[in-house]
Amino acid sequence: MVFWKSLFSGGDTATDAKxxxxxxxxxxxxxxxxxxxxxxxxxxxxxxxxxxxxELCDIVGWSRRPLRKVKKALQNSxxxxxxxxxxxxxxxxxxxxxxxxxxxFNATVWDVVVxxxxxxxxxxxxxxKYTIDKIRAEDISNITLFADAHVVxxxxxxxxxxxxxxxKGMFWYPD
Amino acid sequence: MVFWKSLFSGGDTATDAKxxxxxxxxxxxxxxxxxxxxxxxxxxxxxxxxxxxxELCDIVGWSRRPLRKVKKALQNSxxxxxxxxxxxxxxxxxxxxxxxxxxxFNATVWDVVVxxxxxxxxxxxxxxKYTIDKIRAEDISNITLFADAHVVxxxxxxxxxxxxxxxKGMFWYPD
Ligand SMILES: CC(C)(COP(=O)(O)OP(=O)(O)OC[C@H]1O[C@@H](n2cnc3c(N)ncnc32)[C@H](O)[C@@H]1OP(=O)(O)O)[C@@H](O)C(=O)NCCC(=O)NCCS
Ligand SMILES: CC(C)(COP(=O)(O)OP(=O)(O)OC[C@H]1O[C@@H](n2cnc3c(N)ncnc32)[C@H](O)[C@@H]1OP(=O)(O)O)[C@@H](O)C(=O)NCCC(=O)NCCS
Numbered sequence: 001m002v003f004w005k006s007l008f009s010g011g012d013t014a015t016d017a018k019x020x021x022x023x024x025x026x027x028x029x030x031x032x033x034x035x036x037x038x039x040x041x042x043x044x045x046x047x048x049x050x051x052x053x054x055e056l057c058d059i060v061g062w063s064r065r066p067l068r069k070v071k072k073a074l075q076n077s078x079x080x081x082x083x084x085x086x087x088x089x090x091x092x093x094x095x096x097x098x099x100x101x102x103x104x105f106n107a108t109v110w111d112v113v114v115x116x117x118x119x120x121x122x123x124x125x126x127x128x129k130y131t132i133d134k135i136r137a138e139d140i141s142n143i144t145l146f147a148d149a150h151v152v153x154x155x156x157x158x159x160x161x162x163x164x165x166x167x168k169g170m171f172w173y174p175d
Numbered sequence: 176m177v178f179w180k181s182l183f184s185g186g187d188t189a190t191d192a193k194x195x196x197x198x199x200x201x202x203x204x205x206x207x208x209x210x211x212x213x214x215x216x217x218x219x220x221x222x223x224x225x226x227x228x229x230e231l232c233d234i235v236g237w238s239r240r241p242l243r244k245v246k247k248a249l250q251n252s253x254x255x256x257x258x259x260x261x262x263x264x265x266x267x268x269x270x271x272x273x274x275x276x277x278x279x280f281n282a283t284v285w286d287v288v289v290x291x292x293x294x295x296x297x298x299x300x301x302x303x304k305y306t307i308d309k310i311r312a313e314d315i316s317n318i319t320l321f322a323d324a325h326v327v328x329x330x331x332x333x334x335x336x337x338x339x340x341x342x343k344g345m346f347w348y349p350d
Contacts, residue, residue: 073279100275100283104248108275108283132347142346144321149341160345166324169344170335172307
């Protein structure tokens with residue numbers, strides 16, 4: 001099921017996206033450095049253009065991953081969130097996040113990225129809020145992630161806590 | 176699909192389990208404090224008796240969880256591992272672990288428990304090794320978990336590393 005939601009509009013009024021898909025609630029946010037005819041949308045459609053996603057990950061310096069595995073990971077993720085800039089009839093993927101989950105107790109967020117052209121405008125935070133809201137709507141209370149050292153502040157600013165009660169994130173490395 | 180594997184035998188020879196299910200490779204381990212007619216098996220069957228599982232979690236002091244949600248969590252887990260003591264025609268669940276995953280890159284292990292009567296005999300380690308092997312067999316390279324403070328040593332002893340390269344485990348708490 002495709003679900004689109006526009007949270008930000010560069011113009012004065014929220015207009016229907018011409019790039020296809022139905023539009024959810026549009027929320028006006030000031031101070032965004034976007035052209036006036038540009039709108040930001042979120043989607044939970046997991047049938048993404050893998051090349052477009054790869055391009056986004058490339059540009060922030062992530063190492064390439066086999067598209068076959070990326071496809072499998074998207075299929076098996078609990079939620080796949082993408083963020084789009086829509087201008088008239090064109091759309092462009094400018095953000096991405098996904099989470100694995102047991103659908104009941106725990107969800108773990110992976111692969112959070114915002115296109116460098118759109119960073120620093122609170123869009124990453126909005127995308128995370130959207131992702132968290134979706135997870136919470138499924139009655140899952142424990143939302144976790146593993147933050148790279150340089151983005152711990154990004155997550156703590158939105159309510160994520162490091163090592164609560166001494167719980168430690170651990171990674172397995174073969175001997 | 177039900178999969179049973181016996182790794183430990185209290186007796187001198189590995190015999191077929193009479194409690195049903197086919198038996199995998201049996202590996203003899205000395206020093207186990209088990210009755211001679213007792214064998215330890217692993218299973219990946221996710222269709223478990225939820226009351227038996229609840230009993231196991233109760234006895235180590237975990238808080239009760241709605242069985243409806245436990246059932247959903249087992250269904251949506253990537254792998255569900257249980258450990259059994261089989262004696263003649265009876266079997267008893269003595270350990271449990273499960274993992275969520277995207278089936279491609281990341282797996283996260285949750286709810287690792289060994290019955291107190293069977294702790295301290297390297298069965299927890301064997302169950303984790305079994306779980307890791309199953310995950311690795313699916314070509315998933317990143318195995319993670321969130322360890323309670325008092326069990327960090329248990330996991331580091333089997334190759335799990337805390338906060339590698341400064342990566343921090345984080346939990347979301349609503350404001
Ligand atoms: C991390 C990332 C997703 C942030 O997206 P963004 O849209 O630039 O972030 P936002 O503008 O929404 O930031 C929200 C808040 O977090 C803060 N913040 C953003 N990045 C931060 C960082 N690296 N460290 C500390 N704080 C940060 C912002 O200052 C802002 O604070 P404010 O609300 O007080 O103004 C983005 O920089 C990115 O994609 N980086 C490369 C990929 C990456 O490293 N992903 C994380 C892998 S775990
Ligand atoms: C944690 C637990 C699963 C360990 O199972 P176990 O069968 O007793 O552990 P093992 O005998 O396989 O231990 C393997 C090794 O880890 C060590 N170890 C076990 N528990 C440990 C702990 N709490 N802290 C540090 N080291 C520990 C053992 O000494 C042993 O070391 P060795 O190989 O050098 O002899 C078990 O104690 C348990 O179920 N505890 C209650 C539930 C719990 O807290 N689960 C973890 C939630 S994150």
